[in-house]
Amino acid sequence: MFRYLLASLLALTLATxxxxxxxxxxxxxxxxxxxxxxxxxxxxxxxxxxxxxxASEGRVQLQRPGRFRWDYEQPFRQLIIADGQFLWTYDEELAQATAQPMERVLAGAPIMLLSEPRPLEQDFEVSVVGERGELNWVELTPRDRDADFTRILIGMDGDRVGMMVLYDQFGQQTRIRFSNMRINPSIPAATFRFEAPPGVDVIRH
Structure with missing residues (x-):
């Protein structure tokens, strides 16, 4: 899922x-x-x-470095937590949780673009695409030609990320639009810890 997790728009015009x-x-x-x-x-x-x-929706909370929580609320409940060491995926309907080392699962994944504090130019060629609608767009092209995605478009809403689009090697794209974004809020440490509810099967890889 994370290799198809980030976003942008089609048919963009050039900016001034x-x-x-x-x-x-x-x-x-x-x-x-x-x-x-x-x-x-x-x-x-x-x-x-x-x-x-x-199509899905929910809430995302992120803390650098290496911690995030994606809480899918619709159409199905699913929780994905990175606690700095392990990536936890919890499927409420299946009553099943899996834990995998982050360094193995998320190496080069687009989500790390948001969660790791490293210069963009280290991993991407950065170019400005332009303005469309209410967003200004920047394109990131991976320097690693073997990456699972070919480019990422990021739409800036002022000083905030308003939308992202990821294009993968198979022509599929994932668009994520953010709203009600709060910058640098206080987030409890427990937000990024997963505790399996009673009766849930936990699978570790």
């Missing part, structure tokens, strides 16, 4: 130099100044024929 500078500077400020955020999200997975394969 002023908007170009603003978009890139806003993105760089976001990654340098934001250590935590709490937001609502809507996620769409779309195939090459522009058909929606999956």
């Amino acid at each position: 130099p002023a908007f170009a500078a603003d978009a890139r500077q806003s993105l760089e400020r976001f990654f340098s100044e934001v250590s935590r955020f709490d937001a609502r999200f809507e996620q769409l997975v779309i195939n090459e024929q522009d058909e929606v394969l999956q």
